[in-house]
Amino acid sequence: MTFTQQKEDKEIEEALVKDFQAGNLDAYDKIAELYQQKIYALSFNLMRNQMDAQDVTQEVLLILFRKIHTFQGKSAFSSWVYRITLNACYMRMRSKKKEPNISIDELLPSFSGAGFQQEKIRDWSKSTESSLFTNETREVIKKAVDLLPEKEKVVFLLRDVEELSTEKVSGILDLTVPAVKSRLHRARLFLRKKLSGYFEEYGSPKGKI
Amino acid sequence: MICCKECIDLLHDYLEGSLAQETRDALDEHFRECPPCIAFLNTYKSTSRLCRETLHQIEIPDEVRHTLQNFLKEHKIQQEGM
Ligand SMILES: [Zn+2]
Numbered sequence: 145m146t147f148t149q150q151k152e153d154k155e156i157e158e159a160l161v162k163d164f165q166a167g168n169l170d171a172y173d174k175i176a177e178l179y180q181q182k183i184y185a186l187s188f189n190l191m192r193n194q195m196d197a198q199d200v201t202q203e204v205l206l207i208l209f210r211k212i213h214t215f216q217g218k219s220a221f222s223s224w225v226y227r228i229t230l231n232a233c234y235m236r237m238r239s240k241k242k243e244p245n246i247s248i249d250e251l252l253p254s255f256s257g258a259g260f261q262q263e264k265i266r267d268w269s270k271s272t273e274s275s276l277f278t279n280e281t282r283e284v285i286k287k288a289v290d291l292l293p294e295k296e297k298v299v300f301l302l303r304d305v306e307e308l309s310t311e312k313v314s315g316i317l318d319l320t321v322p323a324v325k326s327r328l329h330r331a332r333l334f335l336r337k338k339l340s341g342y343f344e345e346y347g348s349p350k351g352k353i
Numbered sequence: 354m355i356c357c358k359e360c361i362d363l364l365h366d367y368l369e370g371s372l373a374q375e376t377r378d379a380l381d382e383h384f385r386e387c388p389p390c391i392a393f394l395n396t397y398k399s400t401s402r403l404c405r406e407t408l409h410q411i412e413i414p415d416e417v418r419h420t421l422q423n424f425l426k427e428h429k430i431q432q433e434g435m
Contacts, residue, residue: 169429176425180418185411198417202424209428253393259356267392269399277407285407304401305408310369329365336393336400343396 154220161221165212172212176205182222182306183229189301190233192290200232207232219315226308226316230298237294248293248330251337268343281342288338292331299324300331355379360390364397 157178163171183204188197207228215224256262292300302313303324314324360383366372367380384391413421 173425180421181413184413184417185409188411189408194414194417198420201413201417201421205421205425206428253358253361255356255358255361259358261357261387261389261393265389265392265396267395269392269395272399272403282407285403289404289408300404301408305405307405325365325369332365332397332400333361335404336397339400339403340396 157221158217161212161215161217165215172209175208179208179222179225180205183225186226186229186301186306187233189289189305190230190298191237192286196233196236200229200236203232204229220312223312223316226302230316246291246293248296248334251334252330253333253337266340266344268340271343284342285339288335291338292334296327296331296334299327300335303328304332354386355383357383357387357390360384360387361393364394368398 157175160171160175160178164175180201184197184201187200188194191197191200204225208225211228215221254262289297289300298317299313299319302308302316303310308316310321310324310328313319314321317324319327360380363372363376363380367377372380384394
């Protein structure tokens with residue numbers, strides 16, 4: 145997306161929000177249309193359950209409708225929507241029994257006393273063209289992300305999947321910029337390790353590639 | 354030369370381009386001499402890309418879209434009736 149287009153989108157969005165705040169229901173329909181995909185995708189990636197993601201999307205659309213007058217434009221409208229979405233997901237996740245998180249530290253890279261790489265590191269990056277993806281590969285990736293602890297997962301989804309800026313994520317989550325960076329880095333290290341186990345085999349001479 | 358640990362610790366900032374020139378040069382120098390860290394860098398980058406490509410494909414299923422449409426429609430009728 146070009147910068148100009150982003151700017152135009154932002155202006156259209158701001159105009160829609162103003163129209164809706166002034167009582168224009170058609171503007172609300174457009175906002176709902178623009179946002180339901182984002183709300184659903186984030187909820188689904190966080191909870192991995194269609195029913196829950198649907199419920200959260202409904203709930204958020206309803207909150208947007210009822211609470212639009214409380215939106216003051218101090219942050220971007222999208223940040224406001226993301227925050228409401230995450231709160232709705234957290235409420236739902238808290239009410240469910242969850243499996244204990246595995247410790248992220250165990251999967252961080254290990255180094256020798258002098259700080260040098262200890263493990264054998266294979267470069268599987270060349271064997272990951274998405275055109276070669278099987279459903280199995282996609283499942284492996286989804287499962288790996290599901291295993292991330294909540295704190296790291298939400299930062300990873302907003303930064304690397306939704307591609308929001310560090311600053312924006314820090315605003316949405318009320319975290320400092322260094323905290324966002326550190327959680328993102330830990331999430332990437334964890335996922336890299338998880339995916340390595342799979343791709344090293346996938347890209348081995350025995351495999352297709 | 355900086356060690357592998359320092360190099361890996363700085364990967365996020367290295368890719369973001371937010372390191373001071375001097376530190377950046379030190380990492381580049383390390384990469385030239387350390388194939389394992391190059392492999393690490395490449396797979397670290399691939400990890401983000403793979404996850405994005407996979408998770409970005411989440412689309413609203415038709416039946417959910419349908420439910421949402423009905424929900425909004427009903428809701429609007431209620432509002433207009435108020
Ligand atoms: Zn190294």
